[in-house]
Amino acid sequence: MTRRLPFTEMLAAAWQKNNSLLCVGLDPDPAKFPAHLKGRAEGDNSPIFEFCAAIVDATADLACAFKPQIAYFAARRAEDQLEALIAHIHEKHPGIPVILDAKRGDIGSTAEQYAVEAFERFRADAVTVNPYMGRDSVEPWLAWPDKGVILLCRTSNPGGSDLQFLDVGGEKLYERVARLAAKDWNSSGQIGLVVGATFPAEIARVREIVGDLPLLVPGIGAQGGDIEATVKAGQTADGSGLMINSSRAILYAGRDENFAAAARRVAEETRDAINRYR
Amino acid sequence: MTRRLPFTEMLAAAWQKNNSLLCVGLDPDPAKFPAHLKGRAEGDNSPIFEFCAAIVDATADLACAFKPQIAYFAARRAEDQLEALIAHIHEKHPGIPVILDAKRGDIGSTAEQYAVEAFERFRADAVTVNPYMGRDSVEPWLAWPDKGVILLCRTSNPGGSDLQFLDVGGEKLYERVARLAAKDWNSSGQIGLVVGATFPAEIARVREIVGDLPLLVPGIGAQGGDIEATVKAGQTADGSGLMINSSRAILYAGRDENFAAAARRVAEETRDAINRYR
Secondary structure (H helix, E strand, O other): OOOOOOHHHHHHHHHHHOOOOEEEEEOOOHHHOOHHHOOOOOOOOHHHHHHHHHHHHHHHHHOOEEEEEHHHHHOOOOHHHHHHHHHHHHHHOOOOOEEEEEEEOOOHHHHHHHHHHHHHHOOOOEEEEOOOOOHHHHHHHHOOOOOEEEEEEEOOOHHHHHHHOOEOOOOEHHHHHHHHHHHHOOOOOOEEEEEOOOOHHHHHHHHHHHOOOOEEEOOEHHHOEOHHHHHHHHOOOOOOOEEEEEOHHHHOOOOOOOHHHHHHHHHHHHHHHHHOOO | OOOOOOHHHHHHHHHHHOOOOEEEEEOOOHHHOOHHHOOOOOOOOHHHHHHHHHHHHHHHHHOOEEEEEHHHHHOOOOHHHHHHHHHHHHHHOOOOOEEEEEEEOOOHHHHHHHHHHHHHHOOOOEEEEOOOOOHHHHHHHHOOOOOEEEEEEEOOOHHHHHHHOOEOOOOEHHHHHHHHHHHHOOOOOOEEEEEOOOOHHHHHHHHHHHOOOOEEEOOEHHHOEOHHHHHHHHOOOOOOOEEEEEOHHHHOOOOOOOHHHHHHHHHHHHHHHHHOOO
16 A cells, blocks of 8 residues: 555645646435446445446546545445545545545544544545534544644535624634634644635635635535636635535436546536636 | 334433433443453454443443444444444333434535434434534434434533634524524424533523523543532423433443443442432
8 A cells, every 4th residue: 555645735736737626526326326327236335336436537637636425425334335435546546635525523532533434444635524612623633644634614505604604703703713723723734624615705705814725615516606706716826725526516417327428528617617717 | 123202202201210311422442342352353343232232231221311422433344333232222222212423514415314324324313413504404304303413512622612612792602502403493392402511500501591402411420520510500490301421431430341230330320429419
């Protein structure tokens, strides 16, 4: 097993090599798979790997990262498929970092167990983490010096405002999270933030606060976020700094045997649409 | 498979039948297991079930709930042991609800997948959920009308104050979470809250805000929370309303073949210590 680069270095290299800020989200829902990948024996999860690996192989030169969402695997007892998928990405596309979207959040020895799950069992390069429990829910993840820790800051859903948009003494809660993350918690340079594409003004505000920290931006495509506004608000001075995620629009672009080629077309269009504004 | 009671009814019945507010946390760490449960083949996870099932069988008449922490299973690729453990509790101790401590938090179809994981795959009666993403991260869980949804409110760790103790316009963030949970999100009566035993004044404040909602209270035992202060601050008028969790102090009370008997002794002492102040 060859040693992998630290997440931040791998991401910077992928931004450049693939000329892409596109993160391909892997949310496999067998109900939406092409017919030839359905209809096997109950409990046979192997189409999940097959589907995702085909998407990965078709888009790896267009992406800066892959982001499997663990819930889609866990709901189907398909952790083995997720392990195989990440191993496949490492082997076939070693320059592309894998972000495990798990939104974990806990403290002490429990957080350590979650880090073992993400980094040793699944061999992810980075993980998404929920900041609600504060500093000591973030620190255990940082004990893995090569790994990225991407904290929820301003999420793309309507209910995100319930807490994140509250005023906490002259700033919003999401701004406080951005400030804590960038100034207090990030001594080792491993932290990134999740900021939804549905709120471009808030992407710009987070960028102001956090300098060049990488931002993972969900919400374009199916969720309706605007690509131009996202790129203009979030890019760093060198035109990078973003992992703009698209999942469903790419995964389910085609519903027949040519689904991977259809996914590639949409991924390419999305990458190019992003690059138009860099 | 017999139908299980709704979580809230099961909890109320267990409070009464076992005269107990004690929740036994199941955080299995093989490094702390008795010698006769170690030393098997690498990758053999069956001691995890054996250990937990022995603890469960030794304490089921002293507890109002069991709370397995999923990270301890996931880190070791031992989801099958967790499935077997919860099935064992349902079969042998059908009156005791199982709270899956997973602190999940996501939206839309992803949250639905997590609910399938918790409620269909693992067959938990309730789950812990992180409120940072707001209302639409809570709603998908409530689509399972018999299940409990226990939101993080005021956690027991020092860093909990980083966000939860911020002033959000005349109240603290954790108070806002308590108010949203009890008044806006709880139309179906499925919601409970996590409030750490390390902050009795805040348990009392949450109790004021939420009426009779069940509170899951970690932090006694190893984390140093005070039982008397916790019970006095958190109990409802009828002397219930609390699931006071203890994990390590019970699980690792003994380190030899009599570990289950040792666990039972500590569980009984803890239940009695709690009951002294009801």
